[in-house]
Amino acid sequence: MGTTTSPPPPLGDADLTARARIRDAAIARFAADGVASTTLRAVAEDAGVSAPLVVHHFGSKDGLRVACDHHVASVIRTSKSAAMTGSLDPLAGLRQLGQGPPLLRYLARTLADGSEHVATLLDELVDDAVGYLQQGVEHGVVKPTSAPRERAVVMLMWHFGALVLHEHVERLLGADLTASDPAELLPWALAAGEVLTHGVITEPLFDQMREAAQTLAAERDRS
C-alpha cells in the first residue's frame, strides 16, 4: 500500500470522520466566541480541513449551525435519560459528557442567542425537571409545591442563566460551572445549596409580595 496519506477510518463507521471533526470544532468555536463571530475558516482550520469542505458537508454556515443544534440536542436527549438519579441538579447527568466538545457551553451560548431547536430542547428539559422534582418530592429530598411547573422553570432558568454567566461566576467565586469535575463547582454548589435549602427571604416579606400581587391583579381586572 502506498501510505503517503493517512488512511481515513472506515466510512460507515460511527465518528471521527471529517464531518464529525468539523461539527465538533464548530461546537467548540460557537460555544467560545458565539456564532456570529466565528468564521468558517477558523472552524475548518481547527478541524484540519479546508473551508469549502465545510459547506460541502453542511450546505452553508447556517446549515452547520443547525447541525450543531441537532447534535447537541441529540446527545443531551440520550445522555439525560441514562443515569439520572433523584439528584438535585437537573444537569447532573449532562455534566458527565464533559469529554469531547463543550456541549454545556454551547447550549448556554445558543440559549442566550436564541435558536429554535435549542428552545424546544429547553422545553423538554423543563418537562423533565418537573418529573425529577416530583420524584425528589416522593423521596423526601425535595419540598412539595403548589406550582411544580413554575418552580421547575425558575430553577432551570437559574441553572442555565448562571451557566451563561459562568465566566463571571469563575471570577467572583472561583467555581467553574462548565467543568465536569464536581470539585470545581464546589464553592458555587455550597452557596446555592444553602439558599435552596433555607431560602433567603422571610415569610412576612413573601406575604407582602403576594398581597402586592393581588392588588396588582385587582387593578388589572378593573380596567
Added chain:
Amino acid sequence: MGTTTSPPPPLGDADLTARARIRDAAIARFAADGVASTTLRAVAEDAGVSAPLVVHHFGSKDGLRVACDHHVASVIRTSKSAAMTGSLDPLAGLRQLGQGPPLLRYLARTLADGSEHVATLLDELVDDAVGYLQQGVEHGVVKPTSAPRERAVVMLMWHFGALVLHEHVERLLGADLTASDPAELLPWALAAGEVLTHGVITEPLFDQMREAAQTLAAERDRS
C-alpha cells in the same frame, strides 16, 4: 426663519444631540442582536444619520461599543444609589429606567458576551447586593447567612442569568423580565419568591451535599 432644515438643538445642551441618538440606537441594537451581528449602517439608520458620522463621533465600532458600556454603567451607577429601599430585588431600582434605551437587555447581553467594563460594573453590583442583603437582615426581611458574599453572588447570577434568558422565560412562563411594569413579571416573581422563601431541597439532602464536599476536599488535600 428659513426652516428648510430642522434647527439642531442648542449644542452645549445635555442630550438629544446626534451623538446621543447614535449611542442610544446602538444600545438598542446591541441589546437586541448582539454586537457582532449589528452593523454600523443599521445603527446609523436608526439614529437618522449616515454611517461615517458614527465613526466620526466614536472613532470606530469598538469605540462605540465602549461608549455604550460606559454610558450604561454610568446610568446604572447613578440610578441605583437613588431610591434603593430594603427590597428583595437588587434590580428594583434599575427597572425604573425602563424608558429610553433597553439598558437591562444591553447589560444582560454584554454580560454574556464578556466585556471588561461591564464585568467591573457587575463586581460593584455584587458589593452593593451584599450591603442590601445585610440591610434586609437587619430589617428582618432577609434571613442571615454565614457566607454573605457567596450568597449575594449566587442571587445576582440567578437574577442576571434569568434576564439573559428572558426570551425563554417569556415563552415558558409568560413573564417579561425586561419590562418596567411589575405586573409583567408577576408569574416569575411569585414562583421565584416561593423558592426564595421556603427553599426547594430538604435538610438531609443538603447535609449529604456538605458531606460529599468534605470528602472531596479531603481527597484533594491528600494529593
Added chain:
DNA sequence: CAAGATACTTAATGTGCGTTCAGTATGTCA
C-alpha cells in the same frame, strides 16, 4: 477495468462590512 459517486483541494467570485476621502454647510471667533 471502466464508470460513476464521494471527499477533498486550490483558486476565484461577489458581497457586505468598517472605514477613509473629499467635500459642503454651519457655526464661532478675531
Added chain:
DNA sequence: TGACATACTGAACGCACATTAAGTATCTTG
C-alpha cells in the same frame, strides 16, 4: 469679513467573509 473648527454627507476603498467553480484523488460498484 476672513480664517478656522465642527457636524455631516455621498462616494469610494480595501478587506474578510461565505460561497462557487473547477479540478484531483480515492472509494464503490458493475
